[in-house]
Amino acid sequence: MPDPLEPGDPERIGEFWPAGRLGAGGQGVVYDAYAPDGTRVAVKVLHGAQESPKELQAMAAEARAAQRVASFCTARILQVRLEPPRPYIVSEYIDGLSLQAVVRGTADRDGRLFTGDDLHRLGIGIATALTAIHRAKVVHRDLKPGNVLLGPDGPRLIDFGIARVLDTRSADAGTFAGTLPYMAPEVYAGRQAGAEADVFAWGAIMLFAATGEHAFKGLALPEIAHRVRTHEPDLDVLPETLRPLVGAALAKEPLARPSATEILTALTGDPRDGSDLVAAGAAQAVLEARWEPGDPALGKVAEDAYAALPPAAQRLVPELFLRFVVPGEDGGLTTRPIPEDELFDRQDDAEAQTLREVVQAFGRLLLMSGGQFVLTRPALLRAWPRLRGWVEAERDGLRTHHRIRQAARTWAEHGRRRADVLTGAHMDEAVRWATSGARRPALSRLERDLLDASARARYAHKRRNRAIAGVLAVTAVVALGATGWAVDAQRTRSEERDIAASQQLAAQSRQFAGSPETAALLAVAAQRVHETPESRAALLDVVTRSGRGAVAGYGPNPITVAAGGGRLAFGNDDGTVAVWDVKARKQLGAPLRLLPDADYRDDLVLPVALSPDGRVLAAAGSRGNPSEAPGAAGDVVKGTVRLWDVTTGKPLGDLPVAHASSVTFSPDGKTLTVIGADGVTVWDAQTRRRTRLVPFPPSFTYLSRSHEGSKAALSADTGTAVFALPGALEIWDVHAGRRKGTIPGPVDEVALSRDGRTIAARHNKTIRLRDTGSGRTIGTRIPMKTEYVQRPLFTPDGKTLLIGTDMWDVVRGVRAGAVSGTGQEQVLAGAFTDERTLVTVSGVAGLADRKNAVRLWDTKVHQPLPGPFVPVEKADEVILPATSGDRRVLAVAHAPGGAGIGYSSYSAATGGRVAGPVGPPPNLADILGTAMAVSADGKSIASGNTYGQISLWSGGRWTGPFEGGPGSMLNVMAFSPDGRTLATGGGAQTQISTPVVDGKVQLWDARTGRMLAVLGDSSQQVASLAFSPDGRTLAAGMGAAVHLFDTASRRDLGVLDNPSGSATALAFSRDGRTLATGGNGAVSLWDVRTRQSRGAPISGHNGQVTSAAFDASGRTLATGGADGTALLWDVASHRQLGSPLTGHTKAVTAVAFDAGNKTLMTTDGAAVLRHWNIAMPANATGAACAIAGRSLTRKEWTKYVPSGVPYRAICPTSR
Template identity: 70%
Template sequence: MPDPLEPGDPERIGEFWLSGRLGAGGQGVVYDAYGPDGARVAVKVLHGAQESPKELQAMAAEARAAQRVASFCTARILQVRLEPPRPYIVSEHIDGLSLQAAVRGTGDRPERRFTGDDLHRLGIGIATALTAIHRAKVVHRDLKPGNVLLGPDGPRLIDFGIARVLDTRSATQSGFAGTLPYMAPEVYAGRPAGAEADVFAWGAIMVFAATGEHAFKGFTLPEIAHRVRTHEPDLDALPGTLRPLVAAALAKDPMARPPASAVLSALTRDPRDDSGDPADLVAAGAAQAGLHARWEPGDPALGKIAEDAYASLAPAMQALVPEVFLRFAVPGEDGSLATRPVPADELFDRQDAAESQALRHVVEAFGSLLLLSGGQFVLTRPAVLRAWPRLRGWLEAERDGLRAHHRIRQAARTWAEHGHRRADVLSGAHFEDALRWAGSGTRAQSLNRVERGLLDASHRARMTQSRRRRAVAGVLAVTAAVALLASAWAVRAQRTGSQERDIAASQQLAAQSRQFTGTPGTAALLAAAAQRIHETPESRAALLDVVTRPDRGALSEYRPNPVTVGAGGQRLALGNDDGTVAVWDLKTREQVGSPLRLLADAEFKKDLHVSVALSPDGRTLAAAGSRGNPPDGTTPLAQVNKGMVRLWDLNTRKPLGDLPVPYPSSVTFAPDGKTVTVIGADGAGLWNTQTRQRIRQVPFPPSFSYRPMSEHSSDAAVISSDGKIVAFGQASGLQTWNLTTGRQRAPIPTQANAVALAPHGRTAAVWDKHTVWLWNTVTRRRLAARIPLKDPRRLVFTPDGKSLLVGTDMWDVATGARAGTVNAGTADEVLAGAFADAETLVTVSGDDSSQKKNAVRLWNVKVHQPDPRPLVPAGSEPLQPGPSLNGRALAVLNPSVGTDIAYWLWNTGTRARTAGPIAPPPNALAGGTAIAAAPDGKALASGDTYGQIFLWSNNRWTGPFKGGPGVTINTMAFSPDGRYLATGGGTRTETATPVANGKVQLWDVRTGRPIADLGDSPQEVSSLAFSPDGHTLAAGVGATVRLWDTATHRELGTLNNPSGPVSALAFTADGKTLATGADRTISLWDTGTRQSRGAPITGHGGKVASLAFDASGRMLASGGDDRTALLWDVISHRQLGAPLTGHTGAVTALAFENQTLTTTDVAATVRRWNTAMPANPTAAACAIAGRPLTRAEWSRHVPSDIPYQNICPKKGDQE
């Protein structure tokens, strides 16, 4: 558990509630905290009073640079607020022990030493994080075991991004900042520390992890400094593969140390370092950073502690828990909450002695969260108000009741302290409100003896001032209310607490599910369990998040080391390096029988070459295997015949026979399952699977070098997936044969070092000189598409032949455009891949390291992937896009077609150009600064820097409209019916002194006349949006949103955006919710009450540039300056799935149409994404996991008072 808060610690920092202290030092204090939605975070509060404005500004710049660091192996920075007097930084919470705690042991956890593969992976994880932050020009400067957390998906680095600026001055008496045994020699010498100091700390951490001792031990600063500068630590405990790297990292001369990228390149055995793409190297490191040993969770979440205490109580006492905790909450007039101490007599002084005793038991059960001091109870961890889902629900349900009870409570204390004076009783509206609340049968709070006495006295006072008839009626009302109050706790005790318990457990499991994104099987099971126990917005969002990610998990229980894979008939065949073949059921994720023996096991496993194939119905297995390469001598191949091709009947698991092929390397079934094609040392042969007779043989071309086990062979032989076409690639060209006819096609003159054939064999992908080229094997013509690829990798066509998988990236064959990715932080080299169906890809991946077993992973290549053919409008950049409100049309302004400006109109669905090039308006004074397409795609509007507004329709321009703002047009939007055009003004830039005029105007599109000047502002208008019915117009003006009724032109109100200038707007289909975008933040608003709907949503790494709701209003899409689009569950405010990537610039426009999302970027490139959700998300999650949650997992994650459930029953099982 975190240390308790100390006197003087705040209970909240910004929107985050504090739970305890995680640590403190010269830079500040780190708190365990919880956000408004209960998400756990770490908040570092800096000693802001000690910083100058210039230092704080520099710190802000560096922290924001650190925000751009990929979160592969770091704790993501969520928020930076460095304004005095209390600057702070919020980062992601990582569930796991620190390396310091794991090595030294904590509580009942024993000490641990890292060895072998886990030590290697630990080094990779830390080196990956250093490479990433050094790329962002950030130096950690306090790297130590305590700043390395062992998360569920590997080590994560924390507390980086500000140390370099903070430590430019003395942070301690010694003049040094950091942890002494991990500070580099140059720091002790007084020189500034750079990235080399982080590498030194990496080396010292590796020694500590392996030995449990500091590399440079000492008791005093001089002693430690002397050892750091002169001592060479003992590295004998490190494995031989790590020892040279650690020694180099601990070099006394910083210039002699390798950079972090070189350390990472050596650890991953990846040739990429600073000379290549650093992003690829970081991704490769992240994929290998997961620890093999079982992950150990860190301190339990505050919500789980509270829920366990609640579950320990009997149902009658559980009903009193709200009464205890709601008394600590004080509502503010602005809807905020604060906490208060609760006097013991206020809590326990009850009319019913049994109720008082029950309350004492409740307080004892929550002893870790409640502290009695000076006769008052205080919350030791105020964050429980947000961290505990059950309490969060009570607070929301009792929002109005909290105010009523608080007024009664204050009045009762005053009445009691003043001797029960009649002048202090409640009267008028206050008494009416109190009586109304007290008589409500739905409240979760009850009155104590003094509070009930106040109500009685208030009523008696009212009786003396009222007529008898009214008094009698009042007596009856109060008598009923007081009677109800007296028995309220007993009534509540009779209510079942199971529903509240289940809701809290569901919310807790949903939150845990998101901690396991690196292990989708576990994430899917926890999300399914949350939904089964009780459906909540959080459980639904967790489910949708799981099923919208491409990663479908790994065969975690796979024991041999796989090297190849085949698929067919809902089965997988995996060839292993021990000469066996295992068959798995894809649906159940279970192995079918024991592995089948193909070849005898051997000590040297790397000389094995194996290929496996399954017939389309999954009933027959063909496996080809050999060891080594054919001899170079003159020995006849028929006499060598090293290896075999064997067929099995998988129903009987008996061999059907062997095919006499020497040194076989590839085997493929035909679609009818009656023939197989085999490549061996004597060429390619077509065989009958029933008779096991050869039908046709095709020899290798002259001078072809058949070396299947050579990594440096320049010749390649491949078979199309339908088994009909075989291709031989050489430096001299590419030859293809049709095995069914025995005819050779004319050779293609291209160097072919790596080759893949589309299923039909008519398209070949050929790698040559850092590029993959696509060729038509029939016409011998090279297609226009080209795919950049530095090194040859496994190439796999999709079953329809329209896309090519290169590593884990998908590319469109027709255009060569990147069409998505199945990479979920796993960047190992794909050694083999096979499609089980049109959606499911199975890969075998690894790092070619003998220390690591290859992984078998499953991917869905369709979910949330873009249409493989984006719309890329013609024209030289820069292009300016202007989409329609419905996303079906796109207007494009190209300012540099030759010497003239040109406009275009495109249909985003068909990718057809509907108009253009269109010359600019003949009387325009300047180029366009804002454009928009009409909803029907038949017209466009353009505005310029002089405030001129033009309309193109029916093949001609009209305008400029009279009455424009006279300043730059920043933004414009058509109404949904296309009848109106709204425009927003900006700054007059042609004058010596720029003047902002944020005028919002409404125009009649048919006549070009102004309908209304809706508003003026000294700030620019940045965004506009019509409600879907066209009745409301929203304008982003500075940090506010102004709303108008378009019929009456009356202003409806103003929303004050808490996150700064508004950059994007979107309405739900019913117009009841408005989304606003700002810097890294999205806010949701109720347009009726003009109140915010929950806490702001964060996730983008820059400004939110566009927003759109789907038709249901339950999904929100956002586009950002960070070149990504994100999907959100509106109810829970949770992100759904992985970011949608592929755009090369800011995503400036979004629109939903049915289950398709259209996105547009600053280059006017349009992508369309499949955002369909499964009809049964729980079943889809269970399919991802392929198994139920075990009883051991259930007891680990689910509260103990909820009995075990089979959340993923098999067909025929009882629920």
């Protein structure tokens, strides 16, 4: 499906219902939308086109002309609405991928190039569309691979006419309509583009389709403009039939290019003109390659989910979706979230379980948030014909049901008071609707109880009048005690109001996860109004996410950043620099002018640096490269390095270094090291005298700015420099002025850790980590999402490398988590303010009309500690991993090099070996092991196989196989906490032609191998086992039934029905009173003594829950999933804490908290063991206030806090 809608996106655009985002850019946002009759369309909402009535008239005229374009190889324009405040254009939806996506590939499709006949047909299709467009007197002006969709009937051109519509401002504004590598030379010269510019773009697209690369590459506007005006692309890759046409289309002079009609005539060989030629082109444009559909229609997604359900479940689908719908008094429709307890509040428990299966089946369209189900794509009401019919048939009844639902909520929240029941006409209407035979949503138990109470109240009212006289007789006596009662009642009502307000604020906080400041303020407000489980969970969720706010109120547009002394220095795209105080969250003084002007903003080179105490600012400004002649990319400015006193804002002097690309202070702030046109220079920061010059190596080509990134890197802490030469890296000691070593291999970009020990070397889209001392490669290759991102940045301790927002472990070269993403933006620059706080400048490179964002991140919170423990280097050699019941020991069965099986156990805390390696059990070496367990001390290992045979390694030898095993494959094993008892669970007998399940649960004496008892024998496989901490209770998951056994008396204490299916994970709390049972995507909590569930299931994983564990307090639960993620949950509120912990490549088989609840251990099916920093701040409220940096204003209080709750300052005022 398309990308989901974002906060602030419209719920309706005219009569159309947006379902998702198809794309966004400088022109506007394109939405996947549906008309009232369910027709799928594309709606483009235009940005910045409302300045004047005259401009709107010009736009409307252009758009109407575009509507007249014949629909040959184009997407038909259906509707144009250019009235303020939201002008938009509706066009036909084309089911297919863009040429950009087909050539470059997508997440689930490999890219492919166009050759031969398909390339020829592609050219015909685009030329046909251009011919039709130009005949209507319309110019596209933004022709690019992303605007060519490959539909089932061939290429279709979209967005024609829109770029021309938008380009109504003067060229003097410095903005261009179009996409830089596909804009014709005359556009860069400031002339208006005509049809010839579209032809130029056609030629560039042909080369892109054939090579997969832009014909005119470059990072920024000046570089691309220069190549467009001067570069002649190599056309040899094109077939003979296309080569001369593409060459002519790419002519630098517009008049030298053929028209679209001439290109189409040459490609089709058809001598006709007009409509006949266009029709012939459309007929020949159908591609021979297999058509690749785009995102499926919303209605098809829903219908497929519906068709996959059994009939009993299908009958309940209207129950789910009609509860989302709220008809308005004006006849319109809106949607509402459904509280989880409302949806599953059923008289029949089996019906509630079936509803859970329905919710799971429609999981792609629903979101569980804050205890409520949200319809993520409200456009489904229009897009799915079946739902559209249900809604229309029940429209009037849905309005009545909504009133009943609201009344039931109020009645329940106020303690089911008689005063809140339905009366009069509302009661009559509700009864009529509830007793009708229409297809209505069934009443929940709460709603049914309300109607029953309303009927009883009506009857009681008739009897009440008879007692009025008696009541008056005692009024005087009661009045004497009424004052105290009234005060208590008022206090109770205030407390109930505050609790409700706190819960509402906590829920709102989670909705602002992408805005850390707002989320933090609302979480603190919830806690200040009234402490509730929900407010506590909201606070902990805020402080355990990596986002730490943004720099707001900063005037200029930053492109570079540095940090020092609690301050940030920004280099801005207008040639100025400025300093920001992190604690006070304000700019210090006005921006300081470094360059006199900045007409070509994206061509600036503006490195900045702050002394460690934050008192001295250094910045270098230049434009272009040393080798460029004036006029090649604007005026080349050599620039200089200038120093300022931050306190006074006065310049301290200049350093005569031209084209500096890096400026760095030493740790003591006494020296400044600069990489510039002459080499690496070291300067005395106080006297500004040069103390060292290290020239570049002879074969090194210095570019202060390049789309390939920097080829020189420096560690000012150690005086180490690295240069990327053709085919090699050279490492230099700057202080000694000598070369230290050479590492062979091609490198396009380099970065160096602060300690000078590790190099990050990028070539194409791959980064390798190299040790500067030995030159050896560290870990595996690191793939990059794109070549054009911020230079790789090391953390201050040098143990982690950041690439954009992804983090990589330097010790092993494996992924180590991520800070939250920044949407479609790229991280352009970054710096660390301290050991853990990262500040990033993010935006879209080359997009001058969009201001970059500055964000702060905590790179340690909820991130893995460096250096995961990997006992077996090759994951495919791991046969079985296992952990002890307390998760302190990891055991691994593996086959190194495909040879015999070996068993070892390790400390989960240190990775140190506890026992082994030992060979397999005698006489069982060739039988596949299917289950394993390890004792808490790591000195005993139990192994089971496909034949149900059990062997035990202890005291340096194997014993067994034990007599009396289940005779079927062993699925799971577990030692008791004292290590004296072994529990085993059976599975299927696989040795016979028709497998039979033999789900026995057996207890064994771990010292003698004697079977102690058979606790259960099920027709379902045993999927999980867990002992309580005292060893007195054993939980066994047999399918969806979880049996509890008394291990002393061997009695079955009862059965828990796991609502999320087969119980694949079990965990007791430390006090043994609570049991967590994990199933398909959810975990349930149970009171062990009463065997009653503690709230609804907690959903979050995509797939089976494979492990679970409580912390020492029992207030936090960790779960691991088959999706390779671990999640933390607040037990009281059932809310997720922080972002998912990602990094494992296989199912997370075990999770465990350390004694202080500061670290979480996780391990996976490849036996990779990670430790995560999950420490919670001692003062969560104070930490959240620090993230926000301020308090809620009175205006914000009125906006977010329910009425009746008095305003209060929730956070200390920052100074």
